[in-house]
Amino acid sequence: MTLQELLIVLRNHLRMVILMPLLAALAVAGISVFLPNQYTASTTMYVLVTSGDSTTATTTSSDLTASQMITNDVATLMKSDRVKADTASDLGLEDLRGFKISVTSSTTSRVVTLSVTGPNAQSAADVANAMVKNTSDIAQSVMEVKSINAIDNAAAPTSPSGPNRPLYVVVALLAGLLMAIMIAVLEETLNTKVRNSEDAEELLGVPVIGHIPVLGGK
Numbered sequence: 602m603t604l605q606e607l608l609i610v611l612r613n614h615l616r617m618v619i620l621m622p623l624l625a626a627l628a629v630a631g632i633s634v635f636l637p638n639q640y641t642a643s644t645t646m647y648v649l650v651t652s653g654d655s656t657t658a659t660t661t662s663s664d665l666t667a668s669q670m671i672t673n674d675v676a677t678l679m680k681s682d683r684v685k686a687d688t689a690s691d692l693g694l695e696d697l698r699g700f701k702i703s704v705t706s707s708t709t710s711r712v713v714t715l716s717v718t719g720p721n722a723q724s725a726a727d728v729a730n731a732m733v734k735n736t737s738d739i740a741q742s743v744m745e746v747k748s749i750n751a752i753d754n755a756a757a758p759t760s761p762s763g764p765n766r767p768l769y770v771v772v773a774l775l776a777g778l779l780m781a782i783m784i785a786v787l788e789e790t791l792n793t794k795v796r797n798s799e800d801a802e803e804l805l806g807v808p809v810i811g812h813i814p815v816l817g818g819k
Contacts, residue, residue, distance in 0.1 A: 607786070614785035618778070625777030630770050638761035639701075641718040642726035645752040646733055648672045648711040650745055668711060671744060676706035676713050678744075679736045687735040692727055700728055712752070722757040729755035 611618050650668040678684060685697045701718040715732060719725040730751070737749035798809040 610785050610789045611782065614781070614788070617785060618781045621781040621784075622774045622777035625780075626770050626774040629773035630766070633764060633766040633769050636764050636766070637720050639718050639720060639763040640722040640725045640758045641716055641762035642722070642729045642755040642758055643714060643716045643753075644729045644733055644755035645712060645714050647750050647752055648675050648713060648740075649747040649750060650711070669708065671746060672711045672713060673706050673708075674744060675736065675740050675746065675749065676704045678740060679704045679713070679715060679732060684732055684735050684739060687739075688728060688731045691731050691735070692724075697728065700725065702732070713749075715755075717755070718762060722759070726755040726757045 648668070648671065650671050680702060685702075688694075689696050699719055703716040703718075704713065706713045715729055717725045717729040717732070719728065733749060733751050733755075737746075740746040740749060802809055
């Protein structure tokens with residue numbers, strides 16, 4: 602099917618092509634109103650390593666590499682079940698299933714960033730700060746870590762971070778448009794009726810040499 606043929610198909614089904622995306626967008630917009638807001642609290646921390654943790658000029662590249670590897674281990678430890686369980690226990694929660702936890706660490710520094718997303722602004726901040734404390738305690742007992750110091754304590758966010766309702770509406774609009782186009786093309790493909798002389802020529806393989814006009818009256 603050429604572009605011109607596609608445009609003709611869409612013109613023949615213009616009502617559906619317009620209404621279906623709009624209805625899909627309106628439906629998703631209505632549903633997204635009832636979706637609970639999500640809040641993200643973030644904290645940045647610095648990993649202080651005991652062995653080879655010197656700030657003098659004698660610090661070797663191997664020392665820095667080793668400490669950065671430990672920092673990556675700390676980032677992995679922060680997402681462990683033990684840290685999550687201890688954090689939930691400290692806050693009087695059954696678990697942290699309602700929270701999304703994201704941990705990132707730089708490959709060139711000892712800085713680790715923790716982001717916690719939850720249904721409540723204050724609880725997200727509380728979980729983030731408690732995770733830093735529990736990670737520090739566990740890391741000191743099982744790793745060569747002197748302490749994990751929070752650079753910025755997590756504060757309760759003042760505005761929600763999600764859900765991204767406008768994005769959902771745009772995706773629904775595009776999905777509805779794509780579905781309308783697919784239905785229009787499929788309907789046109791399955792329609793075997795002879796609607797004009799061009800269809801007759803294509804079906805019979807012979808040229809049309811004349812047309813009988815439609816006469817008024819009985």
